Structures are given as C-alpha cells and as structure tokens.
Amino acid sequence: MRLICNCSNLKTKIATIPLWLIPFCFLFLQTAAQNNDYANPNVIRYEDYNYNPNIKTVLLEGATGQLTDAAIELNTNQQLLLRFDHLYADVVDYSYTIIHCDANWQPSQISESQYLQGFSTDKILRYQFATTTLVPYVHYELLFPNDIIKPIISGNYLLRVFKTDTPEINVLTKRFIVFSQLAGIQANIHAGTFADTRFTHHEIDFELNTQQLNLLNPYNDLQVVLLQNGGWLQRIYGLKPRFVNGNKLDYNYDGEYCFAGGNEFRTFDTRSIRFLSERIKQITQADDKTFIVNLHNDIRTSSQRYAFVNDINGQYLIKHQEGRNSDVDADYVWVNFKLKMPQEETEGNMYLYGALTNWRTDTTSLMNYNADDMSYEKSLLLKQGYYNYQYAYISSGSYPDVTVTEGSHYETDNSYTLLIYYRNPNTRYDAIVGYKKLNSIKK
Numbered sequence: 518m519r520l521i522c523n524c525s526n527l528k529t530k531i532a533t534i535p536l537w538l539i540p541f542c543f544l545f546l547q548t549a550a551q552n553n554d555y556a557n558p559n560v561i562r563y564e565d566y567n568y569n570p571n572i573k574t575v576l577l578e579g580a581t582g583q584l585t586d587a588a589i590e591l592n593t594n595q596q597l598l599l600r601f602d603h604l605y606a607d608v609v610d611y612s613y614t615i616i617h618c619d620a621n622w623q624p625s626q627i628s629e630s631q632y633l634q635g636f637s638t639d640k641i642l643r644y645q646f647a648t649t650t651l652v653p654y655v656h657y658e659l660l661f662p663n664d665i666i667k668p669i670i671s672g673n674y675l676l677r678v679f680k681t682d683t684p685e686i687n688v689l690t691k692r693f694i695v696f697s698q699l700a701g702i703q704a705n706i707h708a709g710t711f712a713d714t715r716f717t718h719h720e721i722d723f724e725l726n727t728q729q730l731n732l733l734n735p736y737n738d739l740q741v742v743l744l745q746n747g748g749w750l751q752r753i754y755g756l757k758p759r760f761v762n763g764n765k766l767d768y769n770y771d772g773e774y775c776f777a778g779g780n781e782f783r784t785f786d787t788r789s790i791r792f793l794s795e796r797i798k799q800i801t802q803a804d805d806k807t808f809i810v811n812l813h814n815d816i817r818t819s820s821q822r823y824a825f826v827n828d829i830n831g832q833y834l835i836k837h838q839e840g841r842n843s844d845v846d847a848d849y850v851w852v853n854f855k856l857k858m859p860q861e862e863t864e865g866n867m868y869l870y871g872a873l874t875n876w877r878t879d880t881t882s883l884m885n886y887n888a889d890d891m892s893y894e895k896s897l898l899l900k901q902g903y904y905n906y907q908y909a910y911i912s913s914g915s916y917p918d919v920t921v922t923e924g925s926h927y928e929t930d931n932s933y934t935l936l937i938y939y940r941n942p943n944t945r946y947d948a949i950v951g952y953k954k955l956n957s958i959k960k
Contacts, residue, residue, distance in 0.1 A: 558687045563622045563675055564749070565875050568687045571604040573654070573849070574835060574900045575875075577676065577691040580660060584832055586747065586934070587693035588952060589662070591671045597693055599659040599676065600844065602900065606653040610681040611641040611688060613659060615666060618673040620740045620938040620947040622692070622749075625672070627946050632670050639665040640681060645845045651807050652849040652898075671697045671949045672938075692749070700937045700951035701726030708927040710772030717925040719957050720775040721933055725758075725766040730939060730950060735761050740938040740947065741768065745776050746830045746931055748876040750917055778931065778957070780923035781826035782871065782905035785812055787850055789838040790901070808850040814892070815908070817858045819924035828905050830932050831871040835902040847901035856893040856908050856922065860886050865912035867893045870919060873904050878917055884908075931957050 558568040567575060579585030580596040589595040603609060617625040617632040629637050643658040661676075662668060674695060678688045702725060709718035721743055732738050736757050745751040753774055758766040786794040790808050793800065799811040840846025854869060861867070867884040868874070874882035874897075884893040893908070909917035937951030 559685050561616075561675075561677065561687060562690060563616075563618055563624070563692075564690065565692055565877075566690050567875070568689060569603075572689055573602045573604060573898070575599075575601040575689055575691060576835070577693060583834055584829060586954065587691065589693070589695055590952075591668070591695050591697045596660055596662060599661070599678075599691065600656070601678075601689060602647075602654040602656050604652060604654045604849070606655075608644055608655055611657060611678055612638050612681045612684065613641060613661075613666075613676060613678045614638045615661075615668065616675040616677060617668075617670070617946060618675055620673065620742070620754075622673060622675075625946040632668055632672075632946070634667040634669045635665050637666075638684070639663075641678070645842075647845050647848075648840075648842075649846070650848040651805070654849070656844050658844075668695050670946065671695045672947055673949070694936065694949055694952070696936075696949040696952040698951065699729045700939075701728075702935060702937070702951050702953045704935055704953055704955055706933065706955060706957045709775050714772065714775065716927050717778060718775045718927060719778050719929075719931065719933075720770070720772060721935070721955075722769040723935060723953075724768065725937065725951065726764055727766060728764040732939075733942065735766055738939060738942075739766075740940075742936040742938070743776075744934040744936070747872075747934060748831070750876060750878075751776070776931070776933075777920055777925045778927050778929040779907070779919050779925050780818060780823070780929055782828040782831050782907055783815060784826065784828055784903070784905055785810075785852070786903050787852065787899070787901045788836045788903060790848075790850060791839070803851070808848065810850050810852045812852065812854055815854070815856045817856070817922050819920060819922060821924065823924075823926040823928045825928075828930075829903070830930070831876075831905045831907070833871075833873050833902055833904040835900055837901050843901075849898050849900055852897050852899050854884070854895045854897070854906075855890075856884070857891065858893070858922070859891055860888070860893075861910060861912075861921070863912045865910055865915075867922075868909045868911065868917065869895050869897070869906055870909035870917060871904075871906040873897065873899060873906055878909065878911055929957065933957070 577587045577599050580598045619625050641659045645656045647654045674693050676691045680686050704723035706721050708715050741756045743753040760767040785796040798813045801809045835843050837843040837847035868878040868882045884895040907919045908922040909919045910921040935953040938947045939950045940947050
C-alpha cells in the first residue's frame, strides 16, 4: 500500500456469560462471519492486531516511559515494554517470539539464527490480577530485548504472542523497529509549497548523509518511509532523491509529496468516574454495575477555523486517578461515541480512528448510522485513562480520510517519523540505517 498526496494537483494515490462480556461474543461472531482470517488465529497478520477479542489495551512502548515509540537502537541497552490485559479471571500461560520483516512488512528471507541471539521463544512471566475492578482481568507485561531473546540486526520486527500450550494459535502481534543510526538526517517541516495546500498540508524536506554506507546505487539501494503520528496507514514511501552529490542525498521536493495536516485530535478523560470531566456528558451503570460513559455529541469540524487542542497525537494514556497502580486498578468502562451529521452521500463507512482502535478500520471501529437521530454511533469497552480519537471516512476503494469530518490545517501539530531502509547487495534483508522523529511547528 502506497499513500502519497500529490499536492500539486491534490490527487491522492493510496495505496452463563457476564453481562459485560455479551457484546464481545456478538462482535467476535460477527467479525468471524465476515473475515475468515479473523476466525483463524493461525494466520499471522504482519501488523498490530488482536486475534482474541478479550485481549485489550495492548501497548508496546519504550521502557523509559509511556507515549514513546516502539523503536530501539541496535547494540544498546534500550528495551521495549509490552503491556496487555486478558479479560478473564484466571492466568493463561503466554509465550512470545519476534519475526524479522522487510521494508514492506513481509517476513524476511533469512533464518532466525541470522537475526536472533539466544532462544527463539520465551514465556511471559510477569502478570498481576486486577484488584477491585468490576470487570475482571489479568494484566501481563514483557520487557525485551533480554538475555533470552535479543535481535542482532536492524530492521522491521513483529512481536508475536501466543498460548504456550498451543503455539500455532496467535494472541496478538505488534510492530516495532530496531535501527542503527548510520545515515545522517537533517529534516524540517513546513506548510505546503503550492497555494492550494499552503494552509492545509505539511511538507517534510530532508537531506541524508550516507558516508558510512558506501552506496553503489543510492537511487535503488535505499527506501525512505515517512509516517504521520505513528500510524502505518498514514505513510509516504517510494521517494527517490532529487539530487545526489557524493554522499549527500537531497529529498527537498517542491510540494509533490506531503501530508494533509488534519486537525488536532478530539479527547476525553475517564481517569476518574466520580465526576464528569469536560467531554463527558453522563455516567451511568448497567445491570451488572459496569460503568457506562456517554460523551457529549461530536459534530463535523471540517468547515471550522483551526483551534488549538493540547492532544497526544492520537495515542492514549492509561491512568486511574484514585488508584495506586493504574495497570491493575483502572477499570474497564463502556464509552459511547456519537457524531451528529447527515449520512455521507457517497458509498462508504465511518470509523472511530486512533490508537484506541489500533489505527484500524474494521468491524471493531466501524460506526453505525442512526437515521432517526442523524448520527454515527459506536460503543467501545475501554480501560480508564486519557484518550485521543478522530473520525475517519472511507469511500469505496479509498483509504481513511479524516479531513471529511475533522478538516485540515497547516497549524495542526503532528508527529512524523522518518525511516531509512538499506539493503546491502550481499544480504537478503532490509536494515534500518536511519531513524528520526520530529514534530510540526505550530504557527
């Protein structure tokens, strides 16, 4: 899949069950009927994916703190922390492995011994039971790389978690990257070059220094990928340098490739359910006492002027304000979303979009249209915390477009990730030789 906004003409190429558990059973059956792969957890998806609907709140971040990228530098002491919950009252034995992938997120044609040091699999031993929550769950954690499993080359990696006694059954997969900083990167973000994109788009210009790589053919040996807000659907790739001057590669295009700036993310706060925060309209309880949070109605903002919101670029932060340990003190609550707007006339669907839905557009994020109320609606069971989200529309044959509901502004603050892949002619894998994270500047 290739997502490129050609800003010169604005054409886009794209590539006895507890009450709280009943909706999950329905969702699982509905999804399985529509998607055979979902019903078959033996099929590995090389993307962020939960194969079991009772696996929730899967986070893979830098071990140094929350809201950090799932990225570590090769041959350092840096580690990643995986956290997830199983909505179940008993412990399940889980194990994990990692798989090296190429730049297009397909398995690399190399053996495990060429990218792994130690064993190929290991058990996840750290777990805790939820304390006083209404929804029972077990919280699991994994810190890696470690003495058991350690990557020895850079590149794209897929973390795969499975049940220890049935290793062929997938539980979850998460993407992460291991990089070596061999290419020097100088980059900046500015508003779109052309008049028709100057107030709506972000353009990323950059220059590479490849002195440490000794490239034979810089036009073919390197692959460059740009990500917006860490989502792999929002990416640009396939860029070639405009000019090559020795070890200097120039990628300063004049507006041909850029991202729609979009808008700041919508937010809500469920860190406490003792009071109504700014975006919460009502808090009630179901028959089983599980909390239900009704958000204030959202409206389409695509025609409104830009307004600053201090967001976290589509991510979420787990936090229980009255608890000591949010990992096991935070409860799960039903959150009801409602977008008040006429139904789109073009054939397509509206989705709840952001890290809270794994940046995916499938049945777990698909919104239903209520014609009587003229609104798109969705309910999700979410762990207490602070969340960002947007609404994305997909018409027939296209990819997620948030500008339909959110609008697009050059003032919007987004995070961008620049990845440089290099395939040495003597190897059979794509190494990551450059990594840079930057934010757009507010005007």
